[in-house]
Amino acid sequence: MTTTTRPGPAVARAVPTDEERRIALRSMKRLATGLLAVAAVVFAVAFALQEQVPWLGYVRAAAEGAMVGAIADWFAVTALFRRPLGLPIPHTAIIPTRKDEIGASLGAFVEDEFLSDDVVLGKLRSIGIARRLGGWLAQPANAERLTAEASVAARGVLTLLGDADVEDVVERLARRHLFEPEWAPTIGRVAGRLVADDRQHAVLDVVLDRAETWLEAHPEAFERMVSERLPRWMPGFVDRFVDDRAHREVLGFVRAVRDDPEHPLRAAVDDWLTEFTDALQHDPATIARVESMKAELVASPRVREFAAEAWASAKSALDAALRDPESELRTAMRQAVAEVGVRLASDERLAAKVDEWVTDAAAYVVRTYRHEIAGVITETVERWDPKETTEKLELQVGRDLQFIRINGTVVGALAGLAIFAVASGVQLLV
Known part of the structure; x- marks a missing residue:
């Protein structure tokens, strides 16, 4: 037997499949119908022999009551799902004919009883x-x-996400937040704070170190630049002397600036940067010049290319990171x-x-x-096919309803026997 398991509040319980329900329903129907057949056989035998065997009258009465009870309950159970014997009897086939009303009533019941504030909030708090x-x-x-x-x-x-759409968004955001505001005042304020904090000294030191390294590693390149500017009629030894002297002077000057924190060049650079950052913030000509450069950049197709490259790079990196469990x-x-x-x-x-x-x-x-x-419940029930709805509901509760037929057979037999016994007793007294 195959069952599905659904977790309950405390333990898991097995829920029968539709096929298992169908088998159980058929078994119960055969049992209930078999009891009716037995009652009919007993009634026929007792009715035929009650003249010869008087006490069989009690058996006949019990069997007769059992048949009445069984047939009445069979009719009641059958009328829920279909028309008994296919006859158009009023108030039968209740589920398929009143499916929509049942769905509406079920939806209203759920709304009033299960979706009330007290029920929902109480459950969530608990x-x-x-x-x-x-x-x-x-x-x-x-x-x-x-x-x-x-x-x-x-x-x-x-x-x-469409790449073109995302690129459009990136481009629009870049234009709105990067290119529409004036650049010069912002650059001037940021650079001014850096200059005020003497951050330019570290940058200047790096530039001087790189310059010294390059001059030491490429003296011939520097000397060639100097020689090309000397007159061609000058003797070669003079060229070499000038080249060598110029190289040593420039290299010495770079080292002097690098090693002396108070070198005049450093002060000159500081003064120039201070004036330039102020001009970026307040000088209309400088601001206009920066805006002109920005306008040329905005008009460049590189903006669109930048958006495409930025999205492609971000998408690739993000996809790879999401794909790798160890990223x-x-x-x-x-x-x-x-x-x-x-x-x-x-x-x-x-x-x-x-x-x-x-x-x-x-x-x-x-x-x-x-x-x-x-x-949702009401609309779902309305969309159900009446026949399919009837079959599914019968599979869910049909087996239990067959017990009504069995109980009706037993209760009918007891009632018939009791009625016959009372009637016989009254007849003897009279």
Whole structure:
């Protein structure tokens, strides 16, 4: 026997399949019909022999009552699902003919009894959602499962997003937030703060170090640049002397500036940067010049290319990170999920706040959409095929209804026997 298992509040219970229900229903129908047949046979035998054997009158009366009870209850049970013997008897085939009314009544019942504020809020407050969720999330396997599902969903979203649409968004955002505001004042304010904090000294030191390294490694290149500017009629030894002297002087000057924090060149650079950052903020000509450069950049097709390259790079990196279970992104997601679970399970104040948020959200949904939620039941029942609905409901409760036929047979037999006994006793007294 194959069954499905559904978790209950405490233990799992087995739920029969439709085929198992169908087999059980047929078995009960045969049993109930068999009892009716037995009662009919007993009635026929007792009716034929009651003149020769007087006490068979009691058996006949019991069998007669059993048949009446069995037939009456068969009619009642059958009338719920179909017309008995196919006859158009009023108030039969109740389920298929009144399916829509039953669905509407069921929807109203669920709305009034199951979706009421007292029921929903009482249940939510009693189960401790935050602590249960926290305990579940704190388990590494569950954190990994949630992270994996979220990654699959995120990759699905990436697949659905059109590259051209995203590129348009990136381009519009870049134009709106990067190109529409004036650049010069912003650059001037940021650069002014850096200069005020003497951050330019570190940059100048790097430039000087790189210059010294290049001059030491490429003396011939520097000397060639100097020689090309000397007159061609000058003797070669003079060229070499000038080249060598110029190289040593420039190299010495770079080292002197690098080693002396108070070198005049440093002060000159500081003064120039201070004046330039101020001009970027307040000088109309400088601001206009920067805006002109910005306009040329905006008109360049490189903006669109930048948007495409930025999205392609971000999409590729994000997809790879979401795909790899050991990536830094997936690892961080797992850790974040587990940490949230631990906090929810251990922090009473946080758990109480989350429970309150969930309860308030559920209360809002129930109050706002109670009728629509219950309407799903009504609309679903209305869409059901009457025959299919009848069959499914009969599979669910038909087996139990057959006990009504069996009980009717037994009760009818006892009632018939009692009535006959009372009638016989009264007749003897008279």
